[in-house]
Amino acid sequence: MSNKFEFDQLNFTVRPNLKNFLPLATYRLLRISGMEELFGESTGPVLYRLGKILSTYFKTEREDEFLKLVKDLGIGIPEIVERSDDKIIIDLYECMTCAGLPITGKLICDLECGFLAGGIEKVLGRKTKGTQTKSWTAGNDFCEFIIEIF
Numbered sequence: 001m002s003n004k005f006e007f008d009q010l011n012f013t014v015r016p017n018l019k020n021f022l023p024l025a026t027y028r029l030l031r032i033s034g035m036e037e038l039f040g041e042s043t044g045p046v047l048y049r050l051g052k053i054l055s056t057y058f059k060t061e062r063e064d065e066f067l068k069l070v071k072d073l074g075i076g077i078p079e080i081v082e083r084s085d086d087k088i089i090i091d092l093y094e095c096m097t098c099a100g101l102p103i104t105g106k107l108i109c110d111l112e113c114g115f116l117a118g119g120i121e122k123v124l125g126r127k128t129k130g131t132q133t134k135s136w137t138a139g140n141d142f143c144e145f146i147i148e149i150f
């Protein structure tokens, strides 16, 4: 059985009372606390890789489709703020992982970084490497990712 689903399949539920409601706290419990428990110092690289893999699950061929997907999935609201042949800088507002968290000095949005890098890689058909440079946890009010294009 495949573990790949279309967005509509993932979004379909048979939960008469709870429907699609899921507190962000539940996601953050899994993502921040749970993953750190399991993977320790490897959490960042594991989540970056996971993000890249998951970005290939969706049939987005154009950049605008991909950016809409990021918003529809509730990952955050992406905005491309700089673009050249070898680099795209994406600001992500309302990030699912860090928006509103206390400042710790750590950049922890590796899943988002991998997802954005993977999506851009797929759209452009060129290899990418993403690096997070801003975050709520670093004192910013949005996340920023530099996607290097090779």
Ligand SMILES: [Zn+2]
Pocket (backbone or CB within 6 Å): 095, 096, 097, 098, 099, 109, 112, 135, 136, 143
């Ligand atoms: Zn973030």
